[in-house]
Amino acid sequence: MTIPGWSPIALSRDIEAGSSAGTLLEGQEIVVWRDQAGTAHVWEDRCPHRGMKLSFGFVRGDHITCLYHGWAFEGSGRCTGIPAHPALDVPATICATTYAATEAAGMIWVFQPLGDPAGPPPDDATVTPVRSLVLDVPLEAALAALPEAFEGPLIREGQVALLDAGAVQLRIGLQALSATRSALHITALGAPGTGLLLDLLERAQWLRRLAGEEIPA
Amino acid sequence: MSAPVLSNYDLDDQCYRLRLTASVAGVALDLVNLDAFPGRDHLSRGYLAKNPLGRLPTLEHDGLVLCQPAAMQLYLAGLPGARALIPADPAEQARMHDWLIFADRDLAVASAARACALMDAPGDEVALRARSRALLRLLEDHMTRQGTLGQGYVAGATLSLADLALFVPFALSRDFGIDHDDFPALRLWARRVRRCEGFITMPGIPDYH
Ligand code: FES
Numbered sequence: 001m002t003i004p005g006w007s008p009i010a011l012s013r014d015i016e017a018g019s020s021a022g023t024l025l026e027g028q029e030i031v032v033w034r035d036q037a038g039t040a041h042v043w044e045d046r047c048p049h050r051g052m053k054l055s056f057g058f059v060r061g062d063h064i065t066c067l068y069h070g071w072a073f074e075g076s077g078r079c080t081g082i083p084a085h086p087a088l089d090v091p092a093t094i095c096a097t098t099y100a101a102t103e104a105a106g107m108i109w110v111f112q113p114l115g116d117p118a119g120p121p122p123d124d125a126t127v128t129p130v131r132s133l134v135l136d137v138p139l140e141a142a143l144a145a146l147p148e149a150f151e152g153p154l155i156r157e158g159q160v161a162l163l164d165a166g167a168v169q170l171r172i173g174l175q176a177l178s179a180t181r182s183a184l185h186i187t188a189l190g191a192p193g194t195g196l197l198l199d200l201l202e203r204a205q206w207l208r209r210l211a212g213e214e215i216p217a
Numbered sequence: 218m219s220a221p222v223l224s225n226y227d228l229d230d231q232c233y234r235l236r237l238t239a240s241v242a243g244v245a246l247d248l249v250n251l252d253a254f255p256g257r258d259h260l261s262r263g264y265l266a267k268n269p270l271g272r273l274p275t276l277e278h279d280g281l282v283l284c285q286p287a288a289m290q291l292y293l294a295g296l297p298g299a300r301a302l303i304p305a306d307p308a309e310q311a312r313m314h315d316w317l318i319f320a321d322r323d324l325a326v327a328s329a330a331r332a333c334a335l336m337d338a339p340g341d342e343v344a345l346r347a348r349s350r351a352l353l354r355l356l357e358d359h360m361t362r363q364g365t366l367g368q369g370y371v372a373g374a375t376l377s378l379a380d381l382a383l384f385v386p387f388a389l390s391r392d393f394g395i396d397h398d399d400f401p402a403l404r405l406w407a408r409r410v411r412r413c414e415g416f417i418t419m420p421g422i423p424d425y426h
Contacts, residue, residue: 014401019408022398055398058423067423131361134399183399197365205358216351 006122007159008107008173008185011129015040015108020064022055024177025110030099031055032108035062041075042110044097048079054096105160106187107173123160127171127187130200137211139174139182145210146172146184149203168192168200220245221278221293224264226253228335230328231286232274233419234385238290241381241415242299254336287317290378300415302378313372316359316379320386323352327386330393342393349386350395353403356383360402369409376413384410388422 009023010032020033022045029045031054045053047066056067063072063080070083071094079094100111100118106127111118135142143161147154150165156174161184163170173185186204188197209215223239225232225248239246251258253273258264260271268275268284275282276289283289294302304310330345332338363369371379387403390396397404410416418424 011401014405016405016408019404021401021404022396024398056423132401194365198362201358201362201365208354213351216348216355 003158004112004116005119005158006102006109007112007175008109009042009175009183010108011132011173011185011187012040012103012106012108013129014132018059020055020057020059022053023175023183024181025112025114026176027178028114029053030110030114031064032101032110033059033064035059035075037062039075040101040103040108042099042101042108043077044099044114046097047071048094048096105171107185122158125171125187125189127189128191128197130170130186130188130197131204133184133186133204133207134177135182135184135208135211136180136213137182138180139176142182142184142207142211143174145207149207149210150200165200168196170200218279220247221276221296222247222249223289224249224251224259224268224273224275224277226251226259226273228420229253229273230331230385230389231272234286234382235274235276235289235293236419237385237417238302238378238381239293240417241376241413242294242296242302243415244293244296244299246293285321287321287378287382290317290382294378302376302381304372304375304377306373309373309377313377313379316371317382319352319356320379320382324349324383324386326352327390327393331386331389334393346394349390349393353387353390353395353400356387357400357402360406364402364405369406371406376410380406380410392421 007025015032015034017034017038018036020031022031030042031045032042034040045055047054049069049071052068054066057065063074065072071079072081073096074080077096077098079090082088082090099114102109102121104122105125106129109122150163152164154161154163159174161172161174169189171187175183177183223235223246253259259273265271267282275284304313326345327349329340330349333340333342333345368374370376387407
């Protein structure tokens with residue numbers, strides 16, 4: 001079920017300048033990449049040339065380049081270079097499909113439904129990133145396991161779960177990868193110490209078991 | 218002294234692990250290229266005399282014959298003039314061994330999954346992939362913890378043999394149907410490994426980044 005509005009798709013710190021990654025949002029393939037100047041871009045994960053995944057590509061300067069035949073795209077989505085035709089002035093109509101994206105509260109967000117113009121920005125907060133956790137269960141099942149894992153009550157606000165874990169307040173970005181898989185982008189308000197962060201990581205690992213994943217022994 | 222000799226097949230993941238280790242350690246290696254597919258050179262009488270299980274690679278040096286990749290890595294890293302890839306601190310060194318054994322005992326399924334996917338080796342590809350993915354998640358958990366501790370590598374704050382051993386199955390995971398989307402900590406770590414001096418690639422690992 002699509003809730004119109006901003007959806008978190010990654011922790012900001014996990015997408016370094018000059019890198020790209022693929023992800024899913026309700027089954028739709030998207031690529032998130034950060035240019036060297038630090039701006040994050042979220043696009044359809046599909047090269048306009050032959051439809052290969054742009055997330056397999058590489059970022060140079062302010063461009064992402066497709067791995068397959070080297071078409072290069074600038075931040076606006078426009079194709080600016082085709083290696084097989086170096087002299088060609090690339091027509092402005094050759095464009096990757098871009099989505100409204102922003103960063104706030106330690107996460108990268110995309111606006112849903114994908115392709116719609118952005119609404120008012122998501123709430124910001126000063127946080128410490130903990131980790132993203134990918135689970136092989138639907139988002140609702142992941143949400144249901146959270147209070148037990150972190151021993152605290154949970155309030156959902158759109159695509160964010162606010163969880164009072166006692167010693168620390170968690171702000172968890174909720175991403176439905178598909179109908180059967182989900183990602184939790186876990187952040188903690190303020191600047192908890194290393195010991196507290198390690199405890200949160202152990203709880204996040206235990207969440208996998210609570211969500212029904214088996215130990216790969 | 219002559220260079221160690223590696224019986225090599227370019228597309229084999231464990232052969233790449235050794236070429237990578239030698240390159241990063243700054244140790245020269247003589248490669249003897251075998252035709253494993255389709256030639257089955259690794260099952261020839263001459264090769265089996267050195268490596269009775271018929272596994273790739275084999276490392277030979279001055280009469281020493283090694284059949285286990287981790288032992289080969291340790292040997293290369295211990296040669297005079299090799300770059301330090303074995304932590305001096307006993308705890309870090311033990312952690313390196315812990316993860317080297319994980320690479321060989323547990324993540325051997327990733328090699329099997331890849332052989333199954335690419336070279337038609339026998340095995341249940343779906344089960345091997347699922348298990349490889351679950352094990353890579355354990356490594357993801359470990360590297361997430363390392364990041365929180367301010368340690369960028371598997372055994373500690375510096376590159377060790379464990380990073381080179383574990384980089385291989387992660388970097389090649391797309392060969393057997395596991396993409397990197399679900400592994401943010403491993404993506405950051407793999408970028409770090411790629412930037413180390415002497416890093417080399419193999420077919421299946423693009424040399425950009
Ligand atoms: S598919 Fe992207 S450049 Fe050809």
